[in-house]
Amino acid sequence: MSVKSYRDAINECLAQEMERDESVIVLGEDVVGGSGSKGGKEAIGGVFSLTAGLWGKFGDNRVMDTPISESAIVGAAAGAALAGMRPVAEIMFTDFMGLCLDQIYNQAAKFKYMFGGKAKTPMVIRTTHGAGMSAAAQHSQVNYSWLTNIPGLKCAVPSTPYDAKGLLASAIRGEDPVVFCEHKMLYMSQGEVPDEPYTVPFGKGNLTRQGKDVTIVGFARMVTLANEVADKLAGEGITCDVIDPRTTSPFDEELVLESVEETGRLVIVDESTPRCSMASDVAGIVSSQAFEFLDAPIKMVTPPHTPIPFAPSLEWTYLPSADKIETAVRETLEGR
């Protein structure tokens, strides 16, 4: 066990899984970097350096720079998966998923079911998501909510280095297509990560704080904010369960329902815009299955239903914050 960054945990996982199974291949834009250039290969290893060093270890046939062609990248990954490989494709920013959506939701996600169980599609689409870098409207979004709406597709939203490594290993070793959403604001965050390979299962949430008064469910970077609020309120004697579902699809309903049955109060923190979001989805699950346990209306803390603004002052107003979560927790305690 040693302390590693979220980024290094993912990079280590990729190397270990490629070592473990030669059917694991990596492809995407600049995942090697420098292909065909005078400076030579390994120029960058992904724009956030997540795939650095892989080409040097595993070579051209297993680590492939691609042209800027998202549809072909994801389609090729799906085809390779059908034909026996375990591809890990990178879509540089999750915002670029619009370009390859057909290959995700009409192709990869449907093969197993549509072909009567004959096909497996063990592939992972790694992508970076999230706001906070003033990357503006087309480089800052999260899309796990609408990906979760696609049957046959799994979706992971790790919030810690430990989960990032373990969930990615599960994704690579699984039999279904997975979109693996890495939050760009978490890449440098640190945490304990075992050196050896391990898996964290999909569909099993993590209770990151235990309490009795309010349940807070957070996704991706929102978990760190929820933990912060829970720690602060604990000083006043207000204790919260904080739940990190880790994966939006499959989703650990049981953990959330059990917690709400104890606390009777629920705050959901989601970086998605509010309509048809994970926040509204979890609110739907709880209100339809645990209504009798609720002592106050469910609170959703999300951005407004707007595109993401560029100006830092607006972007930070857009995003959920610890203050907004704290306000929501206090309101739910007041029954509002």
Place this chain on the structure above:
Amino acid sequence: MQLSREQLEQAYRRMKIIREFEERLHVEIGKGEIPGFTHLYAGQEACAVGVCENLTDEDLIVSTHRGHGHCIAKGCDVKGMMKEIYGKAGGICGGKGGSMHIADLDVGMLGANGIVGGGPPLAVGAAIATRNQGKERVTLAFGGDGSCNQGTVFEAMNLAVVLKVPTIFVFENNGYSEHTAFEYAVGSGDIAARSEAFGMPAIKADGADFFSVYDATKQAVERARKGEGPATLEFAICRFYGHVEGDPQNYRGPDEVKNLRETMDCLKNFRTRVGEAKLLDAGRLDEIDEEVMTLIEEAVTEAREAPPPAPDALYTDVYNAY
């Protein structure tokens, strides 16, 4: 060469504004003054200006993530652009777009674009609009060599030919798709030939030579205005900075940028050309340089001093913010 003295001065001024705008941004980004991701256009000025000097405010362009040059060449307000890039009130998009999303429809600039390959289909639609409105306007889609590998671009090129609309596809081939070389990423190594295969004429020109770009564009624009359909322009050019500010540029060869600045500087080329042909004298060009430096200094000062957008701006310009 049919350009008047005034046109030549305007072309030089705009190229110089782009250059100094970008050089100054590089410095200010280094100080941490500018938020977000910024993709500088320095080195490619003759492409944007050589193209846009063929256009009027009525003609339309769509641009890319590396769009500052296109904006300035098309006549966007430089001070408004600087405020936008600083994320301030008074920015050309109210501080809500940023470097990658500058647009000014009043001067025919339909928007920079953060999605590679996002623009060309829009340019086909804009050309349908101007055709149906009975106007002899043209729409140009700027893109880099990286964009030529997107399916959206292939589809747009074919659609433009099928509909015979006045769209011109401009590929500024700066040798790199982000951090990957053109030689690797473009299988045939020939964007113009690909375009011809879709059924439109394509012209290659020296992107570091304003006059070469201007003449090639003139042919395509005249044709399109007469209703003869789309065309492609492929310009060989270089960028002086990385894909994005902060790019370590390990893909470059030794002294690559230094050599490019010595041999492919379109501003130096322009000065030499107009000097040798006795079209403009060096003294006049020096005066323009000084005016430009003053403009950029004012733009930065005003951008720094401008307030951030009002918090309520978050909720405007959308049908319902919930």
